[in-house]
Amino acid sequence: MNYTLTQIPDRTAKPRQSGLTMVMDKGLSLREVEDFLSTSAGYSDIIKLGWATSFVTPKLQEKLDIYREAGLPVYFGGTLFEAFVARNQFDDYRKLLDRYKMEYAEVSDGSIEMPQDEKCEYIRTLATQVTVLSEVGSKDEAKIIPPYKWIQLMRVELQAGAWKVIGEAREGGTVGLFRSSGEVRQGLVEEILTQIPSESILWEAPQKEQQVWFVKLLGANVNLGNIAPHEVIPLETIRLGLRGDTFSHFLNQL
Amino acid sequence: MNYTLTQIPDRTAKPRQSGLTMVMDKGLSLREVEDFLSTSAGYSDIIKLGWATSFVTPKLQEKLDIYREAGLPVYFGGTLFEAFVARNQFDDYRKLLDRYKMEYAEVSDGSIEMPQDEKCEYIRTLATQVTVLSEVGSKDEAKIIPPYKWIQLMRVELQAGAWKVIGEAREGGTVGLFRSSGEVRQGLVEEILTQIPSESILWEAPQKEQQVWFVKLLGANVNLGNIAPHEVIPLETIRLGLRGDTFSHFLNQL
Amino acid sequence: MNYTLTQIPDRTAKPRQSGLTMVMDKGLSLREVEDFLSTSAGYSDIIKLGWATSFVTPKLQEKLDIYREAGLPVYFGGTLFEAFVARNQFDDYRKLLDRYKMEYAEVSDGSIEMPQDEKCEYIRTLATQVTVLSEVGSKDEAKIIPPYKWIQLMRVELQAGAWKVIGEAREGGTVGLFRSSGEVRQGLVEEILTQIPSESILWEAPQKEQQVWFVKLLGANVNLGNIAPHEVIPLETIRLGLRGDTFSHFLNQL
Numbered sequence: 222m223n224y225t226l227t228q229i230p231d232r233t234a235k236p237r238q239s240g241l242t243m244v245m246d247k248g249l250s251l252r253e254v255e256d257f258l259s260t261s262a263g264y265s266d267i268i269k270l271g272w273a274t275s276f277v278t279p280k281l282q283e284k285l286d287i288y289r290e291a292g293l294p295v296y297f298g299g300t301l302f303e304a305f306v307a308r309n310q311f312d313d314y315r316k317l318l319d320r321y322k323m324e325y326a327e328v329s330d331g332s333i334e335m336p337q338d339e340k341c342e343y344i345r346t347l348a349t350q351v352t353v354l355s356e357v358g359s360k361d362e363a364k365i366i367p368p369y370k371w372i373q374l375m376r377v378e379l380q381a382g383a384w385k386v387i388g389e390a391r392e393g394g395t396v397g398l399f400r401s402s403g404e405v406r407q408g409l410v411e412e413i414l415t416q417i418p419s420e421s422i423l424w425e426a427p428q429k430e431q432q433v434w435f436v437k438l439l440g441a442n443v444n445l446g447n448i449a450p451h452e453v454i455p456l457e458t459i460r461l462g463l464r465g466d467t468f469s470h471f472l473n474q475l
Numbered sequence: 476m477n478y479t480l481t482q483i484p485d486r487t488a489k490p491r492q493s494g495l496t497m498v499m500d501k502g503l504s505l506r507e508v509e510d511f512l513s514t515s516a517g518y519s520d521i522i523k524l525g526w527a528t529s530f531v532t533p534k535l536q537e538k539l540d541i542y543r544e545a546g547l548p549v550y551f552g553g554t555l556f557e558a559f560v561a562r563n564q565f566d567d568y569r570k571l572l573d574r575y576k577m578e579y580a581e582v583s584d585g586s587i588e589m590p591q592d593e594k595c596e597y598i599r600t601l602a603t604q605v606t607v608l609s610e611v612g613s614k615d616e617a618k619i620i621p622p623y624k625w626i627q628l629m630r631v632e633l634q635a636g637a638w639k640v641i642g643e644a645r646e647g648g649t650v651g652l653f654r655s656s657g658e659v660r661q662g663l664v665e666e667i668l669t670q671i672p673s674e675s676i677l678w679e680a681p682q683k684e685q686q687v688w689f690v691k692l693l694g695a696n697v698n699l700g701n702i703a704p705h706e707v708i709p710l711e712t713i714r715l716g717l718r719g720d721t722f723s724h725f726l727n728q729l
Numbered sequence: 730m731n732y733t734l735t736q737i738p739d740r741t742a743k744p745r746q747s748g749l750t751m752v753m754d755k756g757l758s759l760r761e762v763e764d765f766l767s768t769s770a771g772y773s774d775i776i777k778l779g780w781a782t783s784f785v786t787p788k789l790q791e792k793l794d795i796y797r798e799a800g801l802p803v804y805f806g807g808t809l810f811e812a813f814v815a816r817n818q819f820d821d822y823r824k825l826l827d828r829y830k831m832e833y834a835e836v837s838d839g840s841i842e843m844p845q846d847e848k849c850e851y852i853r854t855l856a857t858q859v860t861v862l863s864e865v866g867s868k869d870e871a872k873i874i875p876p877y878k879w880i881q882l883m884r885v886e887l888q889a890g891a892w893k894v895i896g897e898a899r900e901g902g903t904v905g906l907f908r909s910s911g912e913v914r915q916g917l918v919e920e921i922l923t924q925i926p927s928e929s930i931l932w933e934a935p936q937k938e939q940q941v942w943f944v945k946l947l948g949a950n951v952n953l954g955n956i957a958p959h960e961v962i963p964l965e966t967i968r969l970g971l972r973g974d975t976f977s978h979f980l981n982q983l
Contacts, residue, residue, distance in 0.1 A: 223789045224825055227816045248708030250510035256758035260787055273717035274708055279514055281477045300719055307726055308481045317478050332722040360719035391719065393683075429901075454756030454782055463781035465808055465868035465899065468840040472815055502962030504764035527971035528962055533768055535731045554973055561980055562735045571732050586976040614973035645973065647937075 229461050230441035230471055235292075237266050239420040240442030240460075241385075244450055245392060245427075247271035251283055253450075258291045261453035267325065268293050269446070271392060272300035285321055299329025299356050299387075306343070307333050318351060328378075329356035331389055337374065341381035348382035354423065355381075358389025358397030368412040375417045386417070390425030390447055398424065398431075405434050419443065427452075432459055433466040441471075483715050484695035484725050489546075491520050493674040494696030494714075495639075498704055499646065499681075501525035505537055507704075512545045515707035521579065522547050523700070525646060526554035539575055553583025553610050553641075560597070561587050572605060582632075583610035585643055591628065595635035602636035608677065609635075612643025612651030622666040629671045640671070644679030644701055652678065652685075659688050673697065681706075686713055687720040695725075737969050738949035738979055743800075745774050747928040748950030748968075749893075752958055753900060753935075755779035759791055761958075766799045769961035775833065776801050777954070779900060780808035793829055807837025807864050807895075814851070815841050826859060836886075837864035839897055845882065849889035856890035862931065863889075866897025866905030876920040883925045894925070898933030898955055906932065906939075913942050927951065935960075940967055941974040949979075 222229075233240035244265050249257065268288055275281055275297050288295045305314035318326055328343050340355075347353050355378040357371055366374075375386045388410075389397030399405055413422070419439050425447040426432045435443045441460040448456055458464040462471030476483075487494035498519050503511065522542055529535055529551050542549045559568035572580055582597050594609075601607050609632040611625055620628075629640045642664075643651030653659055667676070673693050679701040680686045689697045695714040702710055712718040716725030730737075741748035752773050757765065776796055783789055783805050796803045813822035826834055836851050848863075855861050863886040865879055874882075883894045896918075897905030907913055921930070927947050933955040934940045943951045949968040956964055966972040970979030 222784055223786065224784065224828075225821070226784065226812055226818065248514055248705065250513045252506070252510050252513075252760070256760050259758045259760075260756055263787070264785065271709075272719065273712055273715075276476055276478065276480065276715070276717055277518065277708060277711045278477065279517070300717065300722065303722070304480055304717055307722075310480065313479070320478075332719045451756065454785055455779075457785045458781055461781075461784070463784055463808065463812055465780065465840045468808065468811070468815075502768055502959065504767045506760070506764050506767075525963075526973065527966055527969075530730055530732065530734065530969070530971055531772065531962055531965045532731065533771070554971065554976065557976070558734055558971055561976075564734065567733070574732075586973045 228472060229463075232460065233442050235266065239444060241266040241423060241444040241446075242448055242453060242456060243267045243269060243423055243444075243446030244453060245269050245271045245447045246450065247274050247392065248278060249284075249450065251280060251287060254284060254287050257450045258287070258293075261450065262291050262293060264453050264457045265293060268295045269327070270295060270297050272298040273304055274298070275301060282321070294325050296323060296325035296327055296354065299327040300332060302326065302328055303330065303333050306335075311343070315347070315350060324351055325354065326351045327354045327356060327387070328383070329387075329389075331356060331358065331360040337377065341377055344378055344381040344383050352384045353382060354385050354387055355379075355383035356387040356389055360389065360391055360396055362396045362401050368409050371409065371413055372416045375413065375422070379417075379421055385421055385423045385444065387423045387446060388425055390427060390431070392427060392447060394425070394427040394431055394447070398426075403428050403431065405431060410438070429455070429459075429466070432456055436460055436467055437470050482726060486714065487696050489517075489520065493698060495520040495677060495698040495700075496702055496707060496710060497521045497523060497677055497698070497700035498707060499523050499525045499701045500704065501646065502528050502532060503538075503704065505534060505541060508538060508541050511704045512541070512547075515704065516545050516547060518707050518711045519547060522549045523581070524549060524551050526552040527558055528552070529555060536575070548579050550577060550579035550581055550608065553581040554586055556580065556582055557584065557587050560589075565597070569601070569604060578605055579608065580605045581608045581610060581641070582637070583641075583643075585610060585612065585614035591631065595631055598632055598635040598637055606638045607636060608639050608641055609633075609637035610641040610643055614643065614645055614650055616650045616655050622663050625663065625667055626670045629667065629676070633671075633675055639675055639677045639698065641677045641700060642679055644681060644685070646681060646701060648679070648681040648685055648701070652680075657682050657685065659685060664692070683709070683713075683720070686710055690714055690721055691724050736980060740968065741950050743771075743774065747952060749774040749931060749952040749954075750956055750961060750964060751775045751777060751931055751952075751954030752961060753777050753779045753955045754958065755900065756782050756786060757792075757958065759788060759795060762792060762795050765958040766795070766801075769958065770799050770801060772961050772965045773801060776803045777835070778803060778805050780806040781812050782806070783809060790829070802833050804831060804833035804835055804862065807835040808840060810834065810836055811838065811841050814843075819851070823855070823858060832859055833862065834859045835862045835864060835895070836891070837895075837897075839864060839866065839868040845885060849885055852886055852889040852891050860892045861890060862893050862895055863887075863891035864895040864897055868897065868899055868904055870904045870909050876917050879917065879921055880924045883921065883930070887925075887929055893929055893931045893952065895931045895954060896933055898935060898939070900935060900955060902933070902935040902939055902955070906934075911936050911939065913939060918946070937963070937967075937974070940964055944968055944975055945978050
């Protein structure tokens with residue numbers, strides 16, 4: 222930090238198990254990745270190449286190398302996993318992970334229908350190869366999953382070997398955990414937290430108000446994802462009580 | 476492409492007559508242009524320097540040179556044409572196009588009133604000098620043009636020599652083809668398509684939901700414009716059925 | 730300017746006392762700062778490092794040096810001042826300003842309660858050290874300050890030694906001068922202007938429609954703030970009547 226302020230919440234240190242910031246790269250150039258790293262590497266824990274953008278991204282290997290050199294693991298968005306599965310190309314997907322020496326992978330069913338047993342089987346298989354993040358929630362805003370079902374899905378997917386379960390929100394933050402207005406489904410989140418430990422969940426929360434809501438509920442070291450590269454510094458100030466939205470929240474506590 | 480997936484829609488190859496992506500540059504620095512080109516040149520077909528931003532853009536000649544070297548044609552936004560016409564400086568505009576060796580120009584009447592005969596006269600005159608894009612639709616959200624009028628305007632402007640007609644949306648996507656909420660005027664678009672071939676139209680569609688709607692209606696190779704530089708990679712995945720929004724649409728078809 | 734157009738409103742020249750554009754940097758990398766300067770230095774007058782982002786920004790000194798070399802003064806967002814005051818560290822704040830050789834500082838009470846006498850005392854003290862900008866308006870959208878109170882606050886803070894008073898809007902433009910929808914509180918602004926000279930006020934106006942509204946009301950040389958770096962070129966075209974929104978406004982006047 223550049224100067225000293227009292228009463229700043231403690232942040233976990235890297236490599237973090239909680240307090241994670243997952244950043245979404247949806248097509249940065251190599252130089253933009255360098256720019257991002259120069260300001261935000263210390264506040265970022267893992268990078269997702271959004272959905273299947275890696276299919277069309279030029280210089281993919283070079284991009285992966287730059288992130289790797291900075292000590293930041295990268296994974297392909299769950300939609301890419303689903304694109305391979307929907308085409309009966311799961312073996313190709315496993316080879317792809319090897320070819321790019323990926324250490325993390327996401328298993329999701331946001332765009333396809335998949336029985337839970339099958340999803341858990343994918344988790345178990347991939348967990349022999351990489352660290353697995355498993356995502357719960359649909360990308361279809363009309364498809365509402367009731368809270369008990371979220372809990373059941375999260376529980377079995379963690380048991381199947383997922384390192385973290387991700388709560389779906391998309392890039393926009395308007396499905397899954399959130400209403401189409403972006404408003405948090407508060408009852409859903411609170412019910413989930415009665416059964417699943419917060420440290421096991423990575424909440425996608427691309428909108429500022431969503432990040433603020435989670436930080437107020439779960440503290441500076443909540444796991445948050447789908448953060449846009451230019452929002453990592455702003456998010457860090459929200460975590461530390463140094464933006465208007467959480468300014469009083471932490472001062473009153475500490 | 477970085478790896479092989481089956482059932483990916485065919486994309487037209489450059490130089491494209493359909494499947495065009497028109498990108499709006501509203502003030503990128505030279506280095507940002509290079510960054511953009513490094514990821515998105517292959518997925519972009521033509522660049523618009525938004526409205527009259529070229530008036531205040533430093534190093535304009537250098538910017539044009541960089542795009543030219545990358546094989547990407549550039550044109551000045553229609554508002555610049557209108558700014559010259561409104562000041563009785565049309566001859567100066569023609570000289571400006573020559574001075575910067577422009578190969579494309581836009582004729583529009585989004586901010587001024589212009590009888591159709593006069594607009595067609597401008598199209599005919601400029602068509603002797605450059606390739607002309609002609610825009611239909613007002614920038615004023617209160618000004619609704621009925622569908623039969625859109626069709627009639629598009630038809631005569633193509634006959635007057637326009638290479639493509641552009642459907643107005645502005646940078647935000649909240650006028651012309653769209654309601655102020657961003658929602659597509661579906662009836663308008665469908666009625667236009669009964670009379671004007673889709674390949675002749677470049678639809679401004681800056682918002683993701685708008686792009687998805689057009690890709691679902693007209694396929695991977697619909698002409699789309701006013702795409703922000705950082706949205707070209709995401710758009711390409713929408714065209715290819717590799718983002719949640721069009722994932723099932725293409726899988727079910729192919 | 731790259732070419733000649735008649736009937737362009739006169740802009741004030743730097744160093745400006747009116748017609749100021751204040752830009753918000755919320756975490757740009759050093760190279761992004763250079764990019765920004767290469768296009769927009771001539772159209773920017775002062776840079777705010779948003780709220781307390783300077784606490785977590787790497788290479789802060791280098792960033793300040795780059796702006797300084799470009800002749801652009803920088804100040805820390807008011808929330809940082811409040812963070813020091815709320816911790817009884819005001820003396821540390823003064824030392825911080827010295828350590829970084831800051832020439833400007835903001836005094837605000839957007840996140841904390843502060844009696845006006847105390848606020849004016851801070852203004853008076855800091856004015857012996859730097860040029861002071863003083864901000865009026867709460868960051869809490871539920872907290873409505875009536876117009877007579879805005880006027881009274883602005884008046885005494887200018888008397889206490891503030892160079893300009895800032896009308897609060899936050900990064901989003903949804904509090905203070907604006908409704909939560911982003912709509913301008915027109916009556917408030919008009920009432921303020923009956924008592925406080927426009928040149929003494931810097932209006933935070935991050936949204937395009939807000940900028941347009943102020944330019945139409947107060948002309949090309951209104952002081953506007955919280956402008957995102959990539960919106961400085963677009964704003965300059967709005968000031969000059971070269972974007973659809975103000976195109977007719979200035980043509981009809983000049």
